[in-house]
Amino acid sequence: MRDRDWAGGVYMAEFGSAAELGRAARAFQEKGYRMIETYSPIPVEGVVYRRSRLPKFVFAIGALGGLASYLIQWYANAYSYPLNIGGRPSHATTAFLIPTFEGTVLSAALAAFFGVFWILRLPQPWHPVFEIPDFDRASVDRYWLAIDARDPRGSRELTVNELREFSPLRVVALDPEPAA
Amino acid sequence: MSATVEPDTGVSAGAGWPLLTGQHDDASLTDHLLSPIWQTRPGWWWLFGLSCAGTLLFIGTITYTIARGIGVWGNNIPVAWAYAIVNFVWWVGIGHAGTFISAFLLLLNQRWRGSVNRIAEAMTIFALVNASLFPLLHLGRAWFFYWLIPYPATMGVWPNFKSSLPWDVAAVSTYFTVSLLFWYLGLVPDLASARDRAATLFRRRVYGLFALGWRGAGYQWARYRAAYTLLAALATPLVISVHSVVSLDFAIAQLPGWHSTIFPPYFVVGAIYSGLAMVIVLLLPMRRVFRLGDVITNAHLDAIAKLMLTMGLMLAYSYVIELFMAWYSGNQFERFTYLVDRPTGPYAVLYWVMTVLNVVTPQLFWVTRFRTSGPILFIASLGILAGMWIERFIIIVTSLNRDFLTSSWHFYAPSWVDWSILAGSVSLFAFLFLLFIRFVPSVAISEVKELSLGLGEGQVDLAPIGSVEAEHA
Numbered sequence: 298m299r300d301r302d303w304a305g306g307v308y309m310a311e312f313g314s315a316a317e318l319g320r321a322a323r324a325f326q327e328k329g330y331r332m333i334e335t336y337s338p339i340p341v342e343g344v345v346y347r348r349s350r351l352p353k354f355v356f357a358i359g360a361l362g363g364l365a366s367y368l369i370q371w372y373a374n375a376y377s378y379p380l381n382i383g384g385r386p387s388h389a390t391t392a393f394l395i396p397t398f399e400g401t402v403l404s405a406a407l408a409a410f411f412g413v414f415w416i417l418r419l420p421q422p423w424h425p426v427f428e429i430p431d432f433d434r435a436s437v438d439r440y441w442l443a444i445d446a447r448d449p450r451g452s453r454e455l456t457v458n459e460l461r462e463f464s465p466l467r468v469v470a471l472d473p474e475p476a477a
Numbered sequence: 478m479s480a481t482v483e484p485d486t487g488v489s490a491g492a493g494w495p496l497l498t499g500q501h502d503d504a505s506l507t508d509h510l511l512s513p514i515w516q517t518r519p520g521w522w523w524l525f526g527l528s529c530a531g532t533l534l535f536i537g538t539i540t541y542t543i544a545r546g547i548g549v550w551g552n553n554i555p556v557a558w559a560y561a562i563v564n565f566v567w568w569v570g571i572g573h574a575g576t577f578i579s580a581f582l583l584l585l586n587q588r589w590r591g592s593v594n595r596i597a598e599a600m601t602i603f604a605l606v607n608a609s610l611f612p613l614l615h616l617g618r619a620w621f622f623y624w625l626i627p628y629p630a631t632m633g634v635w636p637n638f639k640s641s642l643p644w645d646v647a648a649v650s651t652y653f654t655v656s657l658l659f660w661y662l663g664l665v666p667d668l669a670s671a672r673d674r675a676a677t678l679f680r681r682r683v684y685g686l687f688a689l690g691w692r693g694a695g696y697q698w699a700r701y702r703a704a705y706t707l708l709a710a711l712a713t714p715l716v717i718s719v720h721s722v723v724s725l726d727f728a729i730a731q732l733p734g735w736h737s738t739i740f741p742p743y744f745v746v747g748a749i750y751s752g753l754a755m756v757i758v759l760l761l762p763m764r765r766v767f768r769l770g771d772v773i774t775n776a777h778l779d780a781i782a783k784l785m786l787t788m789g790l791m792l793a794y795s796y797v798i799e800l801f802m803a804w805y806s807g808n809q810f811e812r813f814t815y816l817v818d819r820p821t822g823p824y825a826v827l828y829w830v831m832t833v834l835n836v837v838t839p840q841l842f843w844v845t846r847f848r849t850s851g852p853i854l855f856i857a858s859l860g861i862l863a864g865m866w867i868e869r870f871i872i873i874v875t876s877l878n879r880d881f882l883t884s885s886w887h888f889y890a891p892s893w894v895d896w897s898i899l900a901g902s903v904s905l906f907a908f909l910f911l912l913f914i915r916f917v918p919s920v921a922i923s924e925v926k927e928l929s930l931g932l933g934e935g936q937v938d939l940a941p942i943g944s945v946e947a948e949h950a
Binding site: 315 | 502503504507627633634635636637638639643644647648650651654655658659661662666669670672673674685686689690691692693694695696697698699700701702703704707708711712714715718722725923926927930
């Protein structure tokens with residue numbers, strides 16, 4: 298699930314290996330928890346996410362980019378200012394296909410790059426998990442499992458106890474910021 | 478089939494050499510791979526000083542060229558395309574191996590690319606920086622380069638898209654942009670590692686800025702992987718298309734020696750070939766200076782050398798087919814260019830040097846010992862790089878200097894400015910690459926960690942290219 302700001306609080310357990318995290322994440326899903334997230338230095342197979350819509354977006358933008366590339370060439374060379382060079386056709390499909398191909402790839406690549414950062418809401422320099430002491434090892438050699446405090450399956454005591462059953466290195470509870 | 482773990486030799490991958498050696502856990506592997514950006518080594522300073530001097534030469538000679546015009550080059554009529562286009566084609570070609578390793582091999586699930594892909598991608602970007610300078614300088618009035626872009630100008634005219642020049646602009650600018658995006662996307666998790674390992678607040682902030690707040694959430698990884706694979710799939714056709722488009726600059730002309738349908742595949746093969754040689758030339762000193770022998774092993778050198786051999790054989794095949802087609806066409810101009818002028822004409826010495834360097838050198842790589850010997854690989858790769866530069870010189874200069882009419886024949890010789898610009902561009906490449914090693918995580922840390930995990934748990938079968946697993950469990 299998305300961990301945009303853990304507005305309702307979160308219970309987190311720290312593990313020393315990807316295998317332990319994967320095992321715990323799968324077990325929590327089987328227990329019926331739905332608001333689960335992991336943090337790890339490498340991708341860990343644990344939580345199952347729905348299929349990304351990014352490929353469809355990239356395809357659409359790529360197709361539009363290709364179309365635009367062709368139209369620009371047609372407008373420039375066949376419509377706005379036809380150039381007769383050696384009697385060759387002004388509307389030269391074969392020649393136009395090369396920049397069309399490049400335009401397709403360029404638009405699709407830009408869509409993939411900016412699309413993924415848009416989906417992930419990055420850049421986001423600050424996030425509540427960064428407040429956990431030594432969380433910086435999550436990009437090096439520590440693997441974290443996070444359960445949203447609002448998950449209907451758990452409660453503060455139950456979730457923390459269930460996390461402890463997997464003998465993590467430590468369990469951390471991040472409480473929501475009190476309303477000012 | 479299963480990978481085995483041998484505690485003393487690190488992680489073995491079935492037959493062949495291990496992809497990772499040494500005793501490493503996640504933390505020590507991260508620190509080891511980040512060490513080049515925290516502390517430098519004496520070898521780096523020597524190379525950096527040299528490359529700075531060469532880059533100054535580059536800036537100086539470019540300034541001189543722009544101030545005086547391209548008459549300071551050796552170009553003449555009929556040889557209007559000379560060093561500028563030779564250098565352009567050579568540098569674009571070198572870039573291709575980077576994309577080949579990072580995108581093509583990713584889609585083919587060649588996991589060994591993990592420790593060398595970042596270096597290869599950086600090589601692509603810096604090669605393209607150099608490549609794109611040459612056509613701009615060759616325009617003569619470089620400050621009007623934007624006339625190549627279709628924008629609604631008050632002049633009312635547009636670029637002519639039936640010409641190969643706007644094709645080049647489209648191909649090279651797309652290639653550069655996609656390579657840069659792909660490279661940066663791959664860097665984000667490693668920049669986060671650098672942020673989290675930085676010793677000073679300043680470094681933490683700089684790497685933190687570029688890491689964009691990456692926190693390694695499972696959702697982030699899932700989407701990131703999807704985007705990375707998509708970009709790889711988009712970059713893969715560029716490996717084939719960019720040099721094909723460059724080759725069309727020649728193939729759509731009528732000139733004997735250029736007007737040939739074999740040019741697109743022939744150029745692409747030559748491009749990847751020279752780029753792989755450049756990867757070796759960069760990897761070997763880097764591995765030594767920054768002690769990266771644990772992640773860049775004989776398995777990598779062996780795989781790259783085998784690819785070079787393959788490309789070398791395909792290139793040799795192209796040479797033979799060119800000669801055959803010239804003879805078979807029955808056209809006297811084709812026959813003269815390929816069968817008389819190139820092997821016996823004024824540039825015959827270069828032609829034979831090229832043939833030896835490009836066709837004979839890679840034959841060394843049939844021998845296992847040569848594929849993994851640093852000095853032999855390094856010298857052979859320098860030879861191949863020189864050979865590929867000469868190949869472009871032969872294609873461009875011999876075809877132009879003697880075409881259909883003997884009355885228009887004219888000899889070409891480069892001027893000192895041509896030589897200085899070539900040396901300067903190599904220096905600029907080295908300069909950028911040295912800065913890259915020093916400030917950017919140059920090995921894909923998260924990929925190597927994943928590889929090490931997969932090997933350790935026996936989930937990934939990682940026999941290097943071409944090795945046969947004899948064991949059937």
